[in-house]
Amino acid sequence: MESVLPPGIKREQFAALLADLKKVVGREFVFTDTQWELPAYNDAYLTTPAELHQPSAAVAPANVEELQRVLEVARHYKAPLWTISTGKNFAYGGPAPRKAGYIVLDLKRMNRILEVNEKHGYAVVEPGVSYMDLYRHLQKIGSKLWVDCAAPGWGGVLPNMTEHGVGYTPYGDHVTMQCGMEVMLADGTLVQTGMGALPGSQTNHLYKYGLGPSVDGLFTQSNFGVVTKVGMWLMPEPPGYRPYMITFEKESDLHAITEVLRPLKVNMLIPAVAMTVEMLWEAAVQITRRDYYTGKGPIPDSVRKKMRSDLKIGAWNFYGALYGPPPMMDNTWEVIHDAFASIPGAKFYFDEDRSKDDVAWQYRKKLGAGIPNMTEYNVMNWIPNGAHIDFSPISPVTGADATKQYELIRDRCNKAGFDYCGEFAVGWRDMHHIFCLTFDRNDAKQKARANKLFGDLVDAAAAAGYGEYRTHVDFMDRIAGTYNWNDSALLRMHEKVKDVVDPSGILSPGKMGIWPKSMRKGKA
Amino acid sequence: MMKARFMSEVFAGRCALASVLMSATLMLGIVGAGGTAHAASAAAVSPEALEKGARLFVKNCIMCHERGMDNPGTAALSYLYGKGKGALADRDNLTPDFVRYFVRNGRGLMPAFRTGELNDEELKVLAEYLSAGPHPATPEK
Numbered sequence A: 001m002e003s004v005l006p007p008g009i010k011r012e013q014f015a016a017l018l019a020d021l022k023k024v025v026g027r028e029f030v031f032t033d034t035q036w037e038l039p040a041y042n043d044a045y046l047t048t049p050a051e052l053h054q055p056s057a058a059v060a061p062a063n064v065e066e067l068q069r070v071l072e073v074a075r076h077y078k079a080p081l082w083t084i085s086t087g088k089n090f091a092y093g094g095p096a097p098r099k100a101g102y103i104v105l106d107l108k109r110m111n112r113i114l115e116v117n118e119k120h121g122y123a124v125v126e127p128g129v130s131y132m133d134l135y136r137h138l139q140k141i142g143s144k145l146w147v148d149c150a151a152p153g154w155g156g157v158l159p160n161m162t163e164h165g166v167g168y169t170p171y172g173d174h175v176t177m178q179c180g181m182e183v184m185l186a187d188g189t190l191v192q193t194g195m196g197a198l199p200g201s202q203t204n205h206l207y208k209y210g211l212g213p214s215v216d217g218l219f220t221q222s223n224f225g226v227v228t229k230v231g232m233w234l235m236p237e238p239p240g241y242r243p244y245m246i247t248f249e250k251e252s253d254l255h256a257i258t259e260v261l262r263p264l265k266v267n268m269l270i271p272a273v274a275m276t277v278e279m280l281w282e283a284a285v286q287i288t289r290r291d292y293y294t295g296k297g298p299i300p301d302s303v304r305k306k307m308r309s310d311l312k313i314g315a316w317n318f319y320g321a322l323y324g325p326p327p328m329m330d331n332t333w334e335v336i337h338d339a340f341a342s343i344p345g346a347k348f349y350f351d352e353d354r355s356k357d358d359v360a361w362q363y364r365k366k367l368g369a370g371i372p373n374m375t376e377y378n379v380m381n382w383i384p385n386g387a388h389i390d391f392s393p394i395s396p397v398t399g400a401d402a403t404k405q406y407e408l409i410r411d412r413c414n415k416a417g418f419d420y421c422g423e424f425a426v427g428w429r430d431m432h433h434i435f436c437l438t439f440d441r442n443d444a445k446q447k448a449r450a451n452k453l454f455g456d457l458v459d460a461a462a463a464a465g466y467g468e469y470r471t472h473v474d475f476m477d478r479i480a481g482t483y484n485w486n487d488s489a490l491l492r493m494h495e496k497v498k499d500v501v502d503p504s505g506i507l508s509p510g511k512m513g514i515w516p517k518s519m520r521k522g523k524a
Numbered sequence B: 001m002m003k004a005r006f007m008s009e010v011f012a013g014r015c016a017l018a019s020v021l022m023s024a025t026l027m028l029g030i031v032g033a034g035g036t037a038h039a040a041s042a043a044a045v046s047p048e049a050l051e052k053g054a055r056l057f058v059k060n061c062i063m064c065h066e067r068g069m070d071n072p073g074t075a076a077l078s079y080l081y082g083k084g085k086g087a088l089a090d091r092d093n094l095t096p097d098f099v100r101y102f103v104r105n106g107r108g109l110m111p112a113f114r115t116g117e118l119n120d121e122e123l124k125v126l127a128e129y130l131s132a133g134p135h136p137a138t139p140e141k
């Protein structure tokens, strides 16, 4: 890998910039070695050439004081930074910057757990704290609070929230559970939002809104500041936890499942994010494609049938869980059971009905109780050299929408020669359709096909009124471009804010389609 | 023996991977004949360093490399080298350079680790720990 320069910066200036950064964080925390240091800032799962996202350097401050001085250096040289925290944003770009030459601002070293409040049920963390770190800490101190983690347990509590990420306990909507934020603006000003703006505040992590506009959202999926601390509400361990799985026989059952589910979710009988998982996802986490099929193109239905019977799974597999005192769980189960039993062929399972070796069940069971693990990465073992990017449109919770979305993606996916592998995650009123597009990272043609398919899906979904909830660095402009109501009024507003809060344009240029003035022309 | 199987399976099954490994092998001389590199490095590691290495393994790697097919690293390596041969802690043929290369460059679905999250000194200790394997009793998580 050849070294690159930040856009608009000459070699001598770059050398001076690096020298200044080293003065701030120390030599050992400015990374420039293209063989041993910078490859780790690549996205291992790119569909585009790695050169497009290769950083010129990375810098890792240890605390807010160092961060403040790093921003000062960046402003001085007008050098673009790309903020990451735990840096595991895989399927959406990993730690890789939007464009080549950016300097990655790596906050992994700011990894203190500042407070665990057992009484009120929250924790305050810095950017570099992973789910695994927080979980182990809670175990160590004997806390009775649960973590709510994304499927990959090495992800970060703070950055996953700022990306609008999801987990699988009743606290699965991470933005909703965030309370209290500290953020550094591009000019180095440190801001506490909400109640935190009151000196000596007693309720920084108990009440979200403070006085005046609620601004926390401005710093999620954005490049308006660097979030340096957040409070996250944590769920107290319930008196009982009983995860369940319901399998369905027919592909067309998706319609009925979704219709049955909506009232159960809206009325909060199913408190956690409810998952309807297509069979291939279930298969991919525990077997490989070549165990069953070595032909080209999508696997045929006959093979899918065989997998289903071997793994005791349905065409669709619903995961939920009961939480609470046993009598409450018993009552709720009766309602849930009866509702889903109206779908012919539905089969019901609890823990004792699934095998200890059932990898899919075992990791879902952990996720429902906030126990971090990495099992879901197994989906990429489906094919040799597997990698994946996620296409994740949002839709209403109706059978018609679920079916329409499923068919929209499945048909295009099959036509492009890929296996459909997806799941529907139902939150409060919405449904995230997560399509895991798996490809061979060593096959350039397949990567190009995956990239094209992804773009086609963006357009097809937008035409049907569905937008994506987050996206990969390669598709940020394209997807931001679909949110274009009233002559792109929202994007233009974002740009106005950007120009005011970051006039030098140093913070993550291009994040979610928001570019600083200096880079707005000639967008990729 | 594991090493022979490792190389032959790689060549038989996964050409692209083989070329990556080949270049790594040529560049670093990481797969030494007969495991002499292993014997030499194991002798040099102190019990304190081993304990530290074990802790780093638990912190950074075990979520993908613990025994069991629910761990994506162990699953991937089992598909490569054969059932029951996927756990890193059970290996007797890892060398520090080999571990260092994969940790800093990644392979397959394993992304590389950044110096800011696992520094060179820690990586050295971790690599020596793994190279001193097998470790029948991996520490608790």
Ligand SMILES: Cc1cc2nc3c(=O)[nH]c(=O)nc-3n(C[C@H](O)[C@H](O)[C@H](O)COP(=O)(O)OP(=O)(O)OC[C@H]3O[C@@H](n4cnc5c(N)ncnc54)[C@H](O)[C@@H]3O)c2cc1C
Pocket: A083, A084, A085, A086, A087, A088, A089, A090, A091, A092, A094, A095, A107, A127, A150, A151, A152, A154, A155, A156, A157, A159, A160, A162, A163, A164, A165, A166, A167, A219, A222, A225, A226, A227, A228, A376, A377, A378, A379, A508, A511
């Ligand atoms: C197999 C698989 C399964 C997945 N399952 C899930 C899932 O269940 N739920 C889910 O939510 N995601 C999932 N993901 C996506 C992703 O891996 C996770 O969301 C992960 O937590 C994101 O990485 P991170 O937490 O390390 O964030 P980082 O990589 O540290 O940051 C992500 C982004 O947030 C922004 N950011 C980071 N830090 C800051 C900051 N301090 N201030 C301002 N902006 C910042 C940056 O733009 C950065 O690029 C999955 C991915 C894979 C491969």
